[in-house]
Amino acid sequence: MSTPQLAIFDDQRGALGPMLDLRAVYDLRTGAVTTRHRIERAVGQPVSATISPDALTALTDAPTLADLNDGPVLLINGRWTGITQPHVVRDLPYNAALIQSDGQLIAAHVNRDDVRHLMAIRQWQAPANVNIQIAPEPMLIERPWHILDQLEKTLLDDLKASNVPVDNERGTRNPNAETRNLVQIANDSDIAPMVVFDTSRGPIVIDDGTQVHPFVSIEGPCYVGPNCVIGTHTSLRPNTVIGPQCKVSGEVAFSIFHSHSNKAHQGFVGHALIGQWCNLGADTNVSNLKNTYGPVRMQLSADTTPQNTGRTFLGPVLGDYVRTGIGTRLNTGAVVGTGAMIAHSGFSPKFVDRFTFLTDHVAQPYNMDKFINTARTAMARRETEMSASLESRLRAMARDRHVLRDTGA
Template sequence: MQICFFTDNKALNFNPLTLTRPLDDLRIGIFSLRRKWEYRLKVNNTCRTVLPYLEGEFPKGTLNKTDDCLWINSRCLPDQQLIHHIQKLQTGQALTHNKDIVAAKVDGDTSSRLFNNNQFDPGVVDQTSVVESRLIENVWDLLTYNADEIERDLTLTNLSALKPSRHPSLVTSASENIYAAEDVTIEPGCIFLANEGPVILQQGVTIQAGSILRGPVSVGENSTVKMGARIYGGTTLGPFCKAGGEVANCIFHSYSNKGHEGYTGDSVFGQWVNIGAGTNISNLKNNYNTVKLPHWDSKQEVESGQQFLGTIMADHSKTAINTKLNTGTMCGVSANIFMSGFPPKLIPSFSWVGSSDMQTYHFEKALETMAAMMVRRNKELDSDYQHMMRHLFKNR
């Protein structure tokens, strides 16, 4: 069956991370939302509704009007019970959770019309059934569910349990809960604590000497944990990331770096982020109240209900050495932060956040920095990527 991912009116709650990607491309646990569904449904050809300015980097795909289509809400986290309900859907039926459409089976002609209009319409289904499902509602839900999703996603990998005998200087607890690809490098003096959840090392990972990992933790392909790092549970490093210092309950999308000392807790980072040496990110208020943070689009402060919540930072943003970020900071795309005190909690895209004020980052200079960082990882700043960034700069 063909599958199309759609978004609803709650998709805006995931900006600024989704300024540069469709919602289905967000990472939670080990994999992106889309990849989880593809693994569980055993399909590899999906399509999506997508904002026009993103389509160059994230193609919509194709939809065949002669076949029924399963429409899936991009905010939904799959599990086997939900898959069971989905497989029983008849054409014209949908599953809902708290009045939100979770999934719907729609005929090919109607699906083709919806796909061409780039928007799903709940009115096309005749019958709905209520199911228990995990729908992420706000950006901080990525952190709330990340530890659980690491454990769930483990079943979707082909990783085997680590053989401690191959690493004689490695200290472990619950070694049967440590999983690693054959080609990982684990330097002397590391400690893996897997009593509270798995430690997962994917292909090409390097764990440098003296690092401590407490599960559940997932280290993505070709990522490096720097010497003496302390990585706490609920942390995901996407592919080609670097992590050092102290990191707790964080998600790093691919190609992002926090390679030095400094504390980072309960935060989500997009791609191509660089956290400077000595940067500290607060995740707990001094009065222990729950954290409020700015909504990206309305600019109004919203109550997260979370006692621990750090920074949400979009692609290509960077901090200088010894930067301090407050609880509940929202940082857009391609911001350069080098303020000596706490910067504002809402940092617009393409901001140049200096010692005393906040100015606009010159667009061509921002592109030069993007290209310089990307070429180091053999990636090209192509015309589609530039088009996406130019759109964001003009509409910041």
């Protein structure tokens, strides 16, 4: 049988808070790269079709179901990050489906008509008359903290697959040369003097066009994406991902910056997920550990209750276009919705809904004309223009918001 075409779908079943307001689940950065890119690498071929929620189809130019040819299709859930049991998914026989023990579809190797039928009914279950295989362990992410649960594995897998050139003159040397971790630095990056690369715990990759200023400490495993700026005296601690075109200073640990976000001043960010086009004001600090050392709870939306994450270390989740004022303090396990502005002198609330302008005195809806103008200005600084479809999506989300009026912690 011919090699199947690869199709990835978003089943809209994971509760990932504001992270999916403006992107399908497979476009989340879940390590050095997005889930989509890791799935492509895991199965050894590019995506032929993506299936996204209706509200997001206008925001992407990715291939769709209409681009599939006749023949077999390997249909994969975008909540599989490509790291758990990759051989089981890659080698799934034709006319078979892989499901979790709870019935959720992970992957199916079927014909194009079966895929079209599943999309039409939006019931992402195993097609009828196929052989069912039960996955040996849970394989789909369900909550934001599951990305951090897998980060050590996904990041290491991504770094090992990097084609950025090796710099043999840098990094902490391991006495066993065969297992020595690597420092990989793109040829057109700019590394200032007095930068320390500590690879005793894992490799480090610095991608194209990035500037690393003097007196920076970078501990592997760590990835810094293309065209970033890492400011003087910054400390990037293990399991940190800085996505493309970010400006970062201060201390960052075990966190993912998706892309195009700024943390240009001092302050600590740990065990956090930072969206796209965010700007953290000077001395913005996050809490990632309760003073009781107990498990962190997280509220993912205005109409749900806090959930026990089971994690001792967990910082905030910030949606896209979030901005914080000088000296902002973000609570342990806080969730800040897309487009929110925090100008609050105390600890932020545990949940701030999308497009909320939060001060010490009030939490009120953001004026959307002002928000759009500010967002356009921020994007123009990166030579990016806001599309009409993105503006339409942002305005539609603002109409559906719920504003949290509790300004306590």
